[in-house]
Amino acid sequence: MPHAGGSATQYFPLSQALAPAVGTLAVQLPGHQDRRDERCVEDLARLADDLFAIVLGRLDLPVALFGHSMGALLAWEVAARLERTEGPGSVAHLFVSGRRAPSCGRVEDAHLLDDEGLKAKIRELGGTAPALLDNEQMLELILPVLRSDYKAVATHRPDPTLRLICPVTVLTGDRDPHVSLTEAGRWADHTTGGFELRVFPGGHFYLDDHVREIADVVLTSLRGSERPPSA
Secondary structure (H helix, E strand, O other), X not given: OOOOOOOHHHHHHHHHHHOOOOEOOOOOOOOOHHHOOOOOOOOHHHHHHHHHXXXXXXXXXXXXXXXXXXXXXXXXXXXXXXXXXXXXXXXXXXXXXXXXOOOOOOOOOHHHOOHHHHHHHHHHHOOOOHHHHOOHHHXXXXXXXXXXXXXXXXXXXXXXXXXXXXOEEEEEEOOOOOOOHHHHHHHHHHEOOOEEEEEEOOOOOHHHHOHHHHHHHHHHXXXXXXXXXXX
């Protein structure tokens, strides 16, 4: 599940690294990339409900969920819905990347920034080619989608007391300006299953430089399943 403004194609390198042991289903949110003719959904709970309904029809194989940044919060919400309705074992593993724990409250108002403010935030986080930031036509497409995603995150009110049953692995960059190691470690409070924190060199988009290592973490965590899981 992608970060704010992200798309399914950004998970292609990871899907290649996981194949053939793990089949990857990358999420393309409404309003993003080839779904750009659809209206963006600015309600994270509604997005989680929609994804939950899709995943529910694929429980013939073990399911693991992976999300980065906004996608991490979304994956956590989908996992909670699965365990609430299908019980223990419905989620083989949850991988959350580049996101502080839901119990770490912080005001988020990026969706209220003007276009110049949003561009400055994109530059701060990295992960976007400078050529795109200097292309006004591309920015006309990118900024409204990014603003909608930021609004979905900012207006979401997660349950800080919610605990999952499945094991949770947290992945984060050691220089992420928006996630401290303490905030990443607080995910341990949100599961009664196993917990692991993996720290990689890099900022918010550390994963672009560590695809093979991340794939190894995922595969090692899922090893021992009776059937290959679909992440």
